[in-house]
Amino acid sequence: MKVPIVENVLKINDEMAAMNRRTLQDACVFTIDVIGAPGCGKTALIEATLAACRDDPTRFGVIVGDLATDRDATRLARQCQHVVQINTGKGCHLDANQVRQAVAQIELDAIDVLFIENVGNLICPVGFDLGQDVKVGVFCVAEGDDKAAKHPYLVQEADLLLLNKIDLLPHVPFDLEKLQADVERLNPGVDLLQVSVSDSGLEKWLPWLRDRIAAAISNRASIAQA
């Protein structure tokens, strides 16, 4: 009886995710789960965001999931004091229990926004709630223009989609309109922002992020006052 076992795993994960969500919301921390294939630019996005927001009042923390190394955490620790690495071993996604343990190592009073860089994988990270406020899905031009159609669940679950490495468009065959049409069919109205993380091309992403952070902070402040 395999199906009940799988259901049970997800049920336990959902319960743990709900606890994470409460902990993070009580601490007024806005949490973003960043999901994308290996090498699409998740760490580069977070690094560039931290650098771009250096003079903002917002204080950031990062949890990084990786099978075997602490290389991403080391990169991010150059920009941010609150970085925790989760090594998943053979695990191909983060789960809520791992995030709970990582959150326990972060001084939540010292941050306003928590990025969670999920393990590079377009499939099962989508199904495991971590207690985040939003999911940001990252595709990149180098992966090919069929990835939205082939990974519909990420498109449907994402609050925002980024298409990274837009600087490579002149160099690789990639039908931008085809990807945009697939995204619109799967999740009508979701934003698909074109970015070029390693080329200072964050002008579409940063306003979205700053707006969402401001909304979350003012929303939580009014709940706290009520």
Ligand SMILES: Nc1nc2c(ncn2[C@@H]2O[C@H](COP(=O)(O)OP(=O)(O)OP(=O)(O)O)[C@@H](O)[C@H]2O)c(=O)[nH]1
């Ligand atoms: N041309 C180009 N390269 C990029 C861009 N963003 C990231 N890269 C490069 O893509 C490679 C992978 O970037 P990472 O940020 O390590 O990717 P990741 O998604 O964190 O990868 P994993 O953690 O292994 O899943 C690096 O060599 C980056 O320099 C971009 O906008 N344009």
Ligand SMILES: [Mg+2]
């Ligand atoms: Mg990475």
Ligand SMILES: [Zn+2]
């Ligand atoms: Zn997995």
